[in-house]
Amino acid sequence: MHIGFLFNHHGGHQVAHALPVALALLRRGTNARVSVLVSEDCEGEVRRMAAATPGPAPEIIRLHPPSRLARAANRASGRAIPADIVSTLHRNLDRFRALDALVVPEKTSLMLKSIFGLEALKLIHTRHGAGDRAIGFDKASGRFDLVLLSGEKIRDRLAAADQLKEGGHAIVGYPKFDLAPPNRPRLFPKDQPTVLYNPHPSPALSSWYRMGPQVLDWFARSDRYNLIFAPHVMLFKKRITASLSPFALGWNRGPRADHYEHDHMLIDTGGPALFDMTYTDAADIYIGDASSQVYEFIRRPRPCFFLNPHGHDWQGNPDFTHWRAGHVLDDIDQLDAAFAEEPRLTPAMRERQESLFAYSFDLQERPSSERAAEAILDYMARQ
Structure with a gap:
C-alpha cells in the first residue's frame, strides 16, 4: 500500500495539519510506503518541520512544476486564479496514479477525481484549522473518501449540511498540537502586554x-x-x-x-x-x-x-x-x-x-497524529 501526502499551495500554512500524520505513520512502522509530495512553495516548510520532529525522515518528492502558461495566468490574475496549483496536479498525474491513497489538507485536489479521472485513488482530507467559516462545510467538504475531524463541532456541522459519509469520517483531534513547542525568543525589548x-x-x-x-x-x-x-x-x-x-x-x-x-x-x-x-x-x-x-x-x-x-x-x-x-x-x-x-x-x-x-477539539492522552494515522490505516484495510 502506498500512501501519499500532498502539499501543493502558495504558502506553508497547511503543512502542520497533515505532515504530523505522515510522520506518525512512519514511526508506527507500518508496511505501507509513505511519500510526501511537495510543490516548491511548500517544500521549505515541509523540510523544516520534518527536521524538527524526532523519528524516521520522510521520503520527500518534489513535484513537477506548473507549466509556464499556468504560471503566467496566475500572475496575470494578481494570483487570484490558482492556475499553477491546478497545472501542478495535471503535470503529476502519473505520480498520483501510483498511489492507493492521497492525504490532503485542502480541496483543490478533488479535481484529481472529478476532472482528471483518478477515480480509484482514495482521497483523505485532514482539513486545516477548526474554524467556523461556511466554506468549511460546503459540498466539496463531503466529496472526500475519508475526512479526519478535529472534534464534535466539525462533525456536527458537516452532518447538519448532509456532508458526512457513513464510514468515511473519524474524529482524531488536532495533529498540529502534536508539534514540538516552538522556541520562546524574546520578541520585544520592553515587557508589557x-x-x-x-x-x-x-x-x-x-x-x-x-x-x-x-x-x-x-x-x-x-x-x-x-x-x-x-x-x-x-x-x-x-x-x-x-x-x-x-x-x-x-x-x-x-x-x-x-x-x-x-x-x-x-x-x-x-x-x-x-x-x-x-x-x-x-x-x-x-x-x-x-x-x-x-x-x-x-x-x-x-x-x-x-x-x-x-x-x-x-x-x-x-x-x-x-x-x-x-x-x-x-x-x-x-x-x-x-x-x-x-x-x-x-x-x-x-x-x-x-x-x-x-x-x-477532541484531545486525548494519545497524540492526535497517531489517532489520525490509525484512522487512515483502518479505513484502507476496509477497502
Whole structure:
C-alpha cells in the first residue's frame, strides 16, 4: 500500500495539519510506503518541520512544476486564479496514479477525481484549522473518501449540511498540537502586554481591508502595548484576493514602511513563526476576525476581540461562533475603550472559551497524529 501526502499551495500554512500524520505513520512502522509530495512553495516548510520532529525522515518528492502558461495566468490574475496549483496536479498525474491513497489538507485536489479521472485513488482530507467559516462545510467538504475531524463541532456541522459519509469520517483531534513547542525568543525589548492582530485574507470577512492599517496606526501610537501583526500568510501573497462564500474581491496592500519602525511592533507576513503557533503562544490578547487560529489561541484562555467593519449580523450565526470567545468591535474608535485598561478575562468568558475549545477539539492522552494515522490505516484495510 502506498500512501501519499500532498502539499501543493502558495504558502506553508497547511503543512502542520497533515505532515504530523505522515510522520506518525512512519514511526508506527507500518508496511505501507509513505511519500510526501511537495510543490516548491511548500517544500521549505515541509523540510523544516520534518527536521524538527524526532523519528524516521520522510521520503520527500518534489513535484513537477506548473507549466509556464499556468504560471503566467496566475500572475496575470494578481494570483487570484490558482492556475499553477491546478497545472501542478495535471503535470503529476502519473505520480498520483501510483498511489492507493492521497492525504490532503485542502480541496483543490478533488479535481484529481472529478476532472482528471483518478477515480480509484482514495482521497483523505485532514482539513486545516477548526474554524467556523461556511466554506468549511460546503459540498466539496463531503466529496472526500475519508475526512479526519478535529472534534464534535466539525462533525456536527458537516452532518447538519448532509456532508458526512457513513464510514468515511473519524474524529482524531488536532495533529498540529502534536508539534514540538516552538522556541520562546524574546520578541520585544520592553515587557508589557502583547497583543496579536491576526486578520484573515477573505475580503468578505477580513478586517484588514477596511480597518487594518488603522489598527496598526493605533498601536504605533501606544506606549502601553506590544503588537504582533501576524496575518494569515495568504493575505499579502496575492495582489487580488477573492472570497467565494460570500463573493468579494480585495486588493492587497501591505503595512506602510513606517509601521516597521517601532520596536514595540513586530510585523511578520511570511515567516515560519506564522505556522508553528509561536505568536498565538506568545501573546496575551488576541485581535482577529475570521481566522481559525483563535481556536489555537484559546487553548490557553485569554482576552479576545473581533473586528466587524462589515457589520455582519453575527449573533446566533454558526459561521461566527468563535466571536462568542470575546468582544466584538464594529469600528476603530472602540479600540480606545477596549484598551484603556489592560483587558482581563472574566470567569464567565474563561468558561465560555473552555467550552468552545472542548467542542472544537477532541484531545486525548494519545497524540492526535497517531489517532489520525490509525484512522487512515483502518479505513484502507476496509477497502
